[in-house]
Amino acid sequence: MYENIIVGLDLIATIAFGVALLFAVRIPRSIMDQPSKTFLALCLGIYVFVGLSNILEHGQITDCLDHYEDYVEIFFPLFFLFFIYSVITKQELNSRKLAEKAARHALKDWEDIFQASGNPTLILDAEHDVISANRATVGATGKSKEALVGMKCYEIMHGTDQPPEGCPMEKMLISGHCETVEMEVEALGSVFLVSCTPMLDDEGNLQKVIHIATDITESKQVEEEKKTLEDQLRQAQKMEAVGRLAGGIAHDFNNILTAIIGYSNMLQMKMAEDDPLLTDVEQILSSSQKAARLTQSLLAFSRQQIIHPxxxxxxxxxxxxxxxxxxxxxxxxxxxxxxxxxxxxxxxxxxxxxxxxxxxxxxxxxxxxxxxxxxxxxxxxxxxxxxxxxxxxxxxxxxxxxxxxxxxxxxxxxxxxxxxxxxxxxxxxxxxxxxxxxxxxxxxxxxxxxxxxxxxxxxxxxxxxxxxxxxKSAIAETKAEIIPPPRGGTETVLVAEDDEVVRTITKAILDRFGYKVIEAVDGEDAVIRFKENKDKIDLVILDVIMPKKNGKMAYDDIKKLWPEIKAIFTSGYTKDFVDKKGILEEGINFIPKPISANELLRKMREVLDK
Amino acid sequence: MFQENEVLNLILALISILMFAFIFKKMGPPRLRLLYIGFIFILCGYLFTVIEGVIWLEFFNLLEHLCYAISGILFAAGCLSIIRHSTSEQAKNNV
Structure with missing residues (x-):
């Protein structure tokens, strides 16, 4: 029984080793090379032989092998050792080949990236000598790669025999880390952002330096253009603001001048020709005219004067x-x-x-x-x-x-x-x-x-x-305008003016020239006064800018009461300015301030006689 | 009594284990786990062969043959797995 079990186990071992031997022979060479396969086959063959010998011996079939298998068995550990060594060597060789292939690929990839970079890039040693240069550098400098190798970077970039002031490489050698400097590269005729990055070995020693020059000429130009535009815009805004201020001052000043000129005119008219104070009045008028010219200049600057293009x-x-x-x-x-x-x-x-x-x-x-x-x-x-x-x-x-x-x-x-x-x-x-x-x-x-x-x-x-x-239009012939002398009248006029001084002088002038004057202190008052006297009033004189209701709004209300009413608008602002503000319609009668007596009287007759 | 060749076998097998350990440490072990286990069973067989010469002859003799049988199966499975691994690798490469 015992012997049968032993023979059975030997049979299993022999068959199993035999099958393993068949499989080993069929292992592809791509997985296992021939020497490894041979050693494995020898190992397995030994145990096919040993198993067979044991079957013959324990099955008491024959003892012809006379324990030779015991001596053959000695070779198994050796062959197995050779097999393992052979497999490891092959594996090592394969992994080395793979590593070399990967390194070659990595090197090629790096070289491709280095060459494809659009920025002139150099690899330097610690002495500024060029080790390698990419295509962009070759293109930018016009020198071949071979000519560039061995040259100093500052020779290429600046054409000098010394590093220039603020050289990023020099800075990097001192600081030990990446340095970037904006510099003008004369040789390339552009402004560059030059960066120098150290490449260190495992012990921290400087091996190489990557020198990248990025052309920023265009972005600098854009930046400068932007700055110029911003300056110009700021200047234009400032001029606009100053213009508005000047126009505003001129407007208020014109109201004051209207009163001064008006009263001076009145005085002049009342005085006898030999009055000793007449010269003083003329001086007041002369100075007022100068002041009027000044306000005119301010209006010219603020683009609010009347032009006749x-x-x-x-x-x-x-x-x-x-x-x-x-x-x-x-x-x-x-x-x-x-x-x-x-x-x-x-x-x-x-x-x-x-x-x-x-x-x-x-x-x-x-x-x-x-x-x-x-x-x-x-x-x-x-x-x-x-x-x-x-x-x-x-x-x-x-x-x-x-x-x-x-x-x-x-x-x-x-x-x-x-x-x-x-x-x-x-x-x-x-x-x-x-x-x-x-x-x-x-x-x-x-x-x-x-x-x-x-x-x-x-x-x-x-x-x-x-x-x-x-x-493209043709030039129109200009004819000299004949200005008629001022004439008075007997009509009734409603004068709406919020500035009391201007209102009073206007009334005084009109009274003097025979007109009947009804005064209103603002737009709302103008409408009330018109309602009260609508059968009498022939003309309304309205200041455009007034409290409560502006001149235009008051005029609209008055027109509802009497659509045929005639009106003259006045303002310290010019008609163009008032038109732009959308206050008045086209074709209205307008007199800019300061108003002279003659101008007002002429305009009134012109409107009333229409 | 144990035979000289059996002791020699055991010594050689032990030396080879030491050498494996040295090689594996230096180069890394290849992926042949079933074959290593098979080798260990053979080593056990060598050990039992030596022991059977001293005590319990029949028992250790049985263990020795059992170890060889198991080792044979492991070697067969190991070689089959190598072939299968290579087939699947090839299929992967073809894809």
Whole structure:
């Protein structure tokens, strides 16, 4: 029984080792190489032999092998050891091959990335010597890769034999970490953001340096353009704010002047021709006229003055004022005109444009106290969207006439240039300039839908460029206007004015010229007074801006009571300004303040006689 | 009494284990777990062969042959698993 069990176990072992041997032979070479397979087969073969011997011996079939199997068995551990060693060696070889392949791939990937980088990139040693350079560097420098290798980085980038000031590599060698510096690279003609990154070994020693130069020229330009645009916008906003302030002051001041001029006129009319006080009154009137001109200048700057644009030829305006300008600038300054032969027309108030030229000539004269040359030239230019966008002008693209005033005077610095159009800003000594000349130019040109540009540097003179839009319409013939003398009347007039002084002087003038006057202190009062006297009133004079109800609202209410009523509006603001605010309709009768007695009387007769 | 060749077998097997340990430590063991276990069973067989010469002859002789039988099965299973592993690897590569 015992022997049978042993024989059975030996049989199982023999069959199992035999099957294992068959499987071992069939193991593919890709998994196990031939020497390993041979050693495994020998191991398994030994135990097929040992098992077979045991069956023969324990089954008492034959003892011919005479325990040879015991000696054969000795080789099993050796062969198995060889088998394992062979497998491990092969495995090691495979993993080394795989690692080498991965390293080759990684190296290729790194090289591809290095070469594909759009930024000029160098690999340097600690002595600034180039070890490798990418395609972008080759393209940017125009040198071959071979020529670049071995050169110093500063030789390539700056063409110097020493590292430049602020060299990021030098900084990195001191700090030991990545350093980035913005620098102008003359050799490449651009501004670069240069970064130097150290590559250290396991012990922290510097092995190589990655030197990357990123071209930021374009972004710098965009940044500068943005800054310029912001400056221009800020300047335009400032001018707008100052203009509003100046306009507001002029408006209130005009009300005061209306009273002064009105009462002075009244006094003048009442006085005898030989009255000794007449000269004093004339002085008051003369000073008031000067003050009125000042408010007019402020209104010109704030673009609230009345202009009378007509189609005119720019060259003709220049020619017409040339002689006047010659006298204005004096003999020590040479005047040169260089007018375009293109015959173009602009929509402008000739008087205002002449005023611009006079102011510019005065300015040029003051800038050339030692003498020099003033050149006036005209041109026809096309402004595209890009130009307007770059210069941040609030104008439409198209054809523009250009007047250039170039002097060879002292010029000005940037800070002055930025402020010259501000009202009351002057660099002239006290009493020589009002500081309104250029502000008026700014206002007039803006009112003509144009713009002014100034180019100047200290010691290099100044050029003013005035751009005005051209038109295609023909030039209308102008006829001299005949102004009729003022006449009085007997009609009844309702005067609605919130400013008591203005209201009183208006009443006094009208009383004197035979009119019957009903006064109202605001818009609401005007409507009440009209209701009370609607059968008598022939004309209403309304201030546009009044408390409770403005002039327009009061007029609308009055019109409901009597649709045929005639009206005249007055305001310290100009009609254009009031129109823009949408207060008054087209075709209304309007008198800007300060109102002179003659103007008021003439307008009243004109409206009443219609 | 135990035979010289049986002791020699055991010594060689023990030396080979030490060498495996050394090689595995240096290079890492290959993925042949069933074959290692099979080898351990053979080693046990060698041990029982030696012991049977001293005590309980029949019992340890039975254990010895049992160890060889188990070892044979483990070697067969080990070789089959290597073939299967290679087949599945090939299929993966083909995909």
């Amino acid at each position: 007509k189609p005119v030829r720019l060259n003709e305006i220049v020619v017409s004022v040339e002689k006047l300008l010659l006298r204005l600038i004096g003999e020590h300054i040479e005047l040169k005109t260089n007018l375009t032969d293109k015959n173009f027309t602009i929509m402008a108030d000739s008087g205002q444009i002449e005023q611009v030229m006079m102011n510019l000539a005065t300015n040029a004269r003051d800038a050339m106290s030692e003498g020099g040359m003033l050149t006036i030239s005209t041109e026809l230019v096309e402004l595209d969207k890009q130009f307007i966008k770059t210069h941040a002008y609030d104008v439409k693209p198209g054809m523009y006439s250009l007047i250039c005033f170039t002097d060879t005077g002292e010029g000005m610095d940037e800070d002055t240039r930025k402020r010259i159009f501000e009202p009351f800003f002057t660099t002239k000594e006290l009493g020589r300039g009002t500081g309104l000349g250029l502000a008026i130019i700014y206002g007039i040109v803006k009112q003509h839908n144009g713009f002014v540009d100034v180019y100047s540097k200290p010691g290099e003179g100044t050029t003013f460029k005035i751009y005005l839009p051209i038109i």
